[in-house]
Amino acid sequence: MHFRSSYWGLMAIVGLHVHAGVTVYNQIPFGQGTKTASAISSNFTPNAVGDTKQLTAPDLPSPLPPTQFTLQLGASNATQNGLSMPIPGTFYGFSVEMSVANQILGKNSSLLQVPFLNLMSLLTSRGGGVHIRVGGNTQETATMVGSLPNGTILQKAEVNTQITTQTPALLISPEMMFMMNNISTLVPGVKWYLGVPMNDTKNLRLQIAEVGETILGDNLMGLQVGNEPDLYGRHTFGGRSPDYSPQDYFNEFGMEMAGINADALIPVKNNIVGPSTTGDEWSPEVIFATGYLDAYASNLGFISVEKYPDDNCAAIFGGASAPKDAQTEFPKYLTHTAGASIISGFLNASKTAQSIGKPMLMFETNTASCGGFPGLSDSFGSALWGLDYGLTMAASNFSGALLHVSGGSVYYNPFTPPPTNQSAFHQWTVSPLFYATLIVAELLGPTNTAQVADLGANGADDNTPAYAIYENGAPVRVALFNYLTDPSGKAAYTASIKVDASVTQVKVKYLSAPSVAEKYNISWAGQNFGAPYGADGRLQGNLSVQTIACASGVCPVPVPAPGFALVSLTDNAYSEVNPDSVSTFSTTTSKTRGYNTATINPSVLATSNGHGGAGGKIMSGSTSKESVNGAAAVGAPWLSVVVAVALGVAVVGRRAFA
Numbered sequence: 001m002h003f004r005s006s007y008w009g010l011m012a013i014v015g016l017h018v019h020a021g022v023t024v025y026n027q028i029p030f031g032q033g034t035k036t037a038s039a040i041s042s043n044f045t046p047n048a049v050g051d052t053k054q055l056t057a058p059d060l061p062s063p064l065p066p067t068q069f070t071l072q073l074g075a076s077n078a079t080q081n082g083l084s085m086p087i088p089g090t091f092y093g094f095s096v097e098m099s100v101a102n103q104i105l106g107k108n109s110s111l112l113q114v115p116f117l118n119l120m121s122l123l124t125s126r127g128g129g130v131h132i133r134v135g136g137n138t139q140e141t142a143t144m145v146g147s148l149p150n151g152t153i154l155q156k157a158e159v160n161t162q163i164t165t166q167t168p169a170l171l172i173s174p175e176m177m178f179m180m181n182n183i184s185t186l187v188p189g190v191k192w193y194l195g196v197p198m199n200d201t202k203n204l205r206l207q208i209a210e211v212g213e214t215i216l217g218d219n220l221m222g223l224q225v226g227n228e229p230d231l232y233g234r235h236t237f238g239g240r241s242p243d244y245s246p247q248d249y250f251n252e253f254g255m256e257m258a259g260i261n262a263d264a265l266i267p268v269k270n271n272i273v274g275p276s277t278t279g280d281e282w283s284p285e286v287i288f289a290t291g292y293l294d295a296y297a298s299n300l301g302f303i304s305v306e307k308y309p310d311d312n313c314a315a316i317f318g319g320a321s322a323p324k325d326a327q328t329e330f331p332k333y334l335t336h337t338a339g340a341s342i343i344s345g346f347l348n349a350s351k352t353a354q355s356i357g358k359p360m361l362m363f364e365t366n367t368a369s370c371g372g373f374p375g376l377s378d379s380f381g382s383a384l385w386g387l388d389y390g391l392t393m394a395a396s397n398f399s400g401a402l403l404h405v406s407g408g409s410v411y412y413n414p415f416t417p418p419p420t421n422q423s424a425f426h427q428w429t430v431s432p433l434f435y436a437t438l439i440v441a442e443l444l445g446p447t448n449t450a451q452v453a454d455l456g457a458n459g460a461d462d463n464t465p466a467y468a469i470y471e472n473g474a475p476v477r478v479a480l481f482n483y484l485t486d487p488s489g490k491a492a493y494t495a496s497i498k499v500d501a502s503v504t505q506v507k508v509k510y511l512s513a514p515s516v517a518e519k520y521n522i523s524w525a526g527q528n529f530g531a532p533y534g535a536d537g538r539l540q541g542n543l544s545v546q547t548i549a550c551a552s553g554v555c556p557v558p559v560p561a562p563g564f565a566l567v568s569l570t571d572n573a574y575s576e577v578n579p580d581s582v583s584t585f586s587t588t589t590s591k592t593r594g595y596n597t598a599t600i601n602p603s604v605l606a607t608s609n610g611h612g613g614a615g616g617k618i619m620s621g622s623t624s625k626e627s628v629n630g631a632a633a634v635g636a637p638w639l640s641v642v643v644a645v646a647l648g649v650a651v652v653g654r655r656a657f658a
C-alpha cells in the first residue's frame with residue numbers, strides 16, 4: 001500500500017483534524033536537557049558557529065606519564081579481561097530536540113537536508129545503522145494534528161519567556177513521520193525513537209505513537225514515555241507537586257501503558273523506553289524499587305537514563321546559580337575519568353538491564369546542558385571526550401548513547417545547519433564532536449559482536465587511556481588516546497601492542513589537531529568536513545592511513561600529544577569499516593521554488609561514489625558544485641525527494657494500516 005493513498009484514511013482512524021491558520025512562532029533557542037530556562041539574558045550569543053573563541057590547553061602534568069608502555073591483548077575473548085557484552089555499531093546516535101526537527105532533518109517529506117543524509121550515510125556505512133531520537137523536553141507538550149499549512153511538520157506556540165518553566169507547546173503533523181520514513185528509505189539503517197507526551201496522564205495524547213507506528217513501521221525502534229521524570233516535581237511540570245514521588249511516576253507511567261495496551265492503533269506494545277531518569281533526584285534503583293521493571297516488563301523494550309555532566313545555565317539564562325567559566329571546566333573533560341564519573345550512578349542499573357535482557361541506553365547526553373560551553377563543547381578536546389565517554393559506556397554494557405542536537409545557538413551540536421536565512425549561501429557546520437560518533441562506529445563495526453575492554457593502559461594513567469575491541473571473539477581494533485597538548489613533542493607516546501605473532505603489520509588512522517583547544521584544524525586520517533558553513537556532510541580531502549610494521553607480534557604505535565589512534569589489527573578489521581564507496585547525496589542549485597532545492601542522481605542511490613565520499617563524481621546537474629578535496633561547495637542543502645520519486649525511488653509501506 002502506498003502511504004499517500006492511505007493518508008486520509010489514517011487521519012480518519014486516528015481522529016485528527018486538519019490544523020489551519022495557526023500563527024504562532026516563537027523560537028526557543030535552547031530546547032535541551034534542562035528545564036531551568038527562564039528569561040534569556042541579553043548577553044547570550046545567538047550564533048555559536050560564528051563564535052571563534054578558543055580556550056587554552058591545560059598545562060602539562062609534572063612529571064609526564066611514561067611515554068613507552070605495552071598493551072598485551074588476550075588472544076581471544078576467553079582470555080581478555082574486562083570485556084563487555086556484544087555492543088552494536090549503532091552505539092552512538094543522536095537525540096534531536098523535537099522542536100528543531102525541521103531544521104536538522106528536513107522541512108517535510110519532500111524536502112530533506114542533504115548534509116544530514118550524507119552524515120548518516122557515513123555512519124551507516126561503518127556501524128551498520130544509526131539510531132535517532134526525535135524528542136526531548138518539547139515532546140512533553142507536543143500535540144499531533146492532522147496537518148499543518150503548506151506541508152509543514154511542526155509549529156511552536158507562543159511562549160511567555162517571563163514564565164520560567166514554560167516549555168513551548170508544539171504542534172506536529174504526520175508529515176514529520178513521513179519525512180523520517182523517507183530518510184530511512186534513502187539511508188537504510190537509520191531508525192527512530194519517538195517521544196510521546198506525558199505532561200497530562202488524565203488526557204493521554206497517544207497520536208504520536210499511533211501515527212509513528214503506522215507510518216514508520218519497522219523503522220521505529222521505540223517510543224519514549226516520560227522525559228527526565230525525576231525533574232517533574234522540581235519544575236512542577238504538568239501541574240505536578242514539588243513532592244512528586246517515584247510512586248507517583250510509577251502510577252502515571254502505568255496510565256500511559258494502559259492507554260497504549262488498549263490502543264489498537266499502536267500494534268507494537270513492547271518497545272517503550274523508560275524510565276529516562278537523570279539520577280539528579282531519583283536513581284534508577286529508587287524507581288525500580290517501586291516494582292517498575294516487573295509491572296511494565298511486557299512494555300519496556302529499553303532501560304534509559306539521561307545525563308549531562310555539567311551545565312552552562314547561568315551564563316545563558318542568568319538566575320541564581322553562579323556562572324561557570326569554560327576554561328575552568330575544560331580540564332574536567334580532558335581525562336579518562338570524565339566518562340566514568342557521568343555513568344557511575346548507572347552502573348548497577350546497567351547490570352540489572354543486562355540481567356533482564358533489555359538494552360541500556362544513555363538516551364540524551366552531551367558536554368553540558370543549556371547549550372554547552374563556548375570553546376569547550378566545540379573543541380578537539382570535546383571529540384576526545386566523546387570518544388572516551390562512548391567507549392567507557394560501551395565497556396560498561398550500555399548498548400547505545402544519543403548525543404543531543406539542538407538549534408544553531410548551542411555549542412554542543414555535532415552538526416549544525418546554517419540559519420534559515422543563510423541557507424542559500426551557507427552550508428552546514430560539522431563540529432569536532434561528530435568525529436567521536438564516526439570513530440566509535442568504525443571501532444565497533446557492523447557485526448553486532450563487538451566487545452569492548454578498557455585496558456587500564458599505562459598504569460591506568462588518566463591522560464593516556466586505551467581500549468581493545470574484539471569481534472567474533474578475536475581482537476580486531478585498539479583505540480589509543482593522548483589528552484596532553486605538547487607542541488615540543490615530549491608528551492607523545494608509543495604504545496607497544498602485543499598481539500599474535502602472525503600479525504605482521506597494522507593500519508592506523510589518526511584523529512589529530514595541534515591542541516585540545518583547537519576548533520578548526522582537525523583531521524581524521526587526512527580528511528575533514530570543511531570549515532564552518534562549509535560542510536555538505538561528506539568527508540573532504542585525501543585519506544591518509546599509516547601502516548606500521550610489527551616484529552614478533554609487537555606493534556609500536558606512536559600517538560602524538562594531543563591525539564587519538566585507531567589501530568586495525570587485520571585487513572578485514574580495516575576494510576569492514578572503511579568502505580571503498582559510501583552512498584552520498586549531492587546538491588544542485590535550482591531556484592525553482594524560491595529556495596535552493598537539491599536533486600539526486602539515480603546512480604548515486606543505486607551505486608555510490610568515490611572513496612569515503614571524497615572526490616566522488618556523482619553529480620547530475622551541470623549547476624552542481626562538488627565539494628572535492630577541501631573545496632567546499634556552497635548552497636543548496638535541501639534534497640527534493642519529489643525528484644527521487646520521479647526517478648523511481650518511491651517506497652511502499654511495510655505495514656498495512658489497521
Ligand SMILES: *[C@@H]1O[C@H](CO)[C@@H](O)[C@H](O)[C@H]1NC(C)=O
Nearest residue numbers: 020021022023148149150152
Ligand atoms: C503558505 O505558503 C503560501 C505561499 O508561499 C504563503 O503565502 C502563506 O503565507 C503560507 N502559509 C503559512 C501559514 O505559512
Ligand SMILES: *[C@@H]1O[C@H](CO)[C@@H](O)[C@H](O)[C@H]1NC(C)=O
Nearest residue numbers: 107108109110111150151152
Ligand atoms: C513541503 O514543503 C514545501 C515548501 O514549504 C511545499 O511546497 C511542499 O508541498 C511540502 N511537501 C509536502 C509533501 O507537503
Ligand SMILES: *[C@@H]1O[C@H](CO)[C@@H](O)[C@H](O)[C@H]1NC(C)=O
Nearest residue numbers: 004109178182185649650651
Ligand atoms: C516520501 O514520502 C512521501 C509521503 O509523504 C511518499 O509518497 C514518497 O514515496 C516518499 N519518498 C521516498 C523516496 O521515500
Ligand SMILES: *[C@@H]1O[C@H](CO)[C@@H](O)[C@H](O)[C@H]1NC(C)=O
Nearest residue numbers: 141142143169199200238239
Ligand atoms: C499538556 O500539554 C498540552 C499541549 O500543550 C496542553 O494542552 C495541556 O494543558 C497540558 N496539560 C497539563 C496538565 O499541563
Ligand SMILES: *[C@@H]1O[C@H](CO)[C@@H](O)[C@H](O)[C@H]1NC(C)=O
Nearest residue numbers: 284285286288289348349352
Ligand atoms: C543494584 O540494583 C538492584 C536491583 O535494582 C538492587 O536490588 C540493589 O540494591 C542495587 N545495588 C546498589 C548498590 O544500588
Ligand SMILES: *[C@@H]1O[C@H](CO)[C@@H](O)[C@H](O)[C@H]1NC(C)=O
Nearest residue numbers: 083084085351354395396397
Ligand atoms: C559487562 O557485561 C559482561 C558480560 O556479562 C560482564 O562480564 C562485565 O562484568 C560487565 N561489565 C560491567 C562494567 O558491568
Ligand SMILES: *[C@@H]1O[C@H](CO)[C@@H](O)[C@H](O)[C@H]1NC(C)=O
Nearest residue numbers: 046419420421422423424425
Ligand atoms: C538573518 O536573520 C538574522 C536575525 O533576524 C539577522 O540578524 C541577519 O542579518 C540575517 N542575515 C541575512 C544574511 O539575511
Ligand SMILES: *[C@@H]1O[C@H](CO)[C@@H](O)[C@H](O)[C@H]1NC(C)=O
Nearest residue numbers: 077078083449471472473474
Ligand atoms: C566470545 O565471542 C563469541 C563470538 O562473538 C561469543 O559467542 C562468545 O559468547 C564470547 N565469549 C565471551 C566469554 O565473551
Ligand SMILES: *[C@@H]1O[C@H](CO)[C@@H](O)[C@H](O)[C@H]1NC(C)=O
Nearest residue numbers: 511512513514515521522523
Ligand atoms: C594543523 O594541525 C597539524 C597537527 O595536527 C599541524 O601539523 C598543522 O601545521 C596545522 N595546520 C595549520 C594551518 O595550523
Ligand SMILES: *[C@@H]1O[C@H](CO)[C@@H](O)[C@H](O)[C@H]1NC(C)=O
Nearest residue numbers: 540541542543628629630631
Ligand atoms: C589529493 O590527491 C590528489 C591526487 O594525488 C592531489 O591532486 C590533490 O591535491 C590532493 N588533495 C589534497 C587536499 O591534498
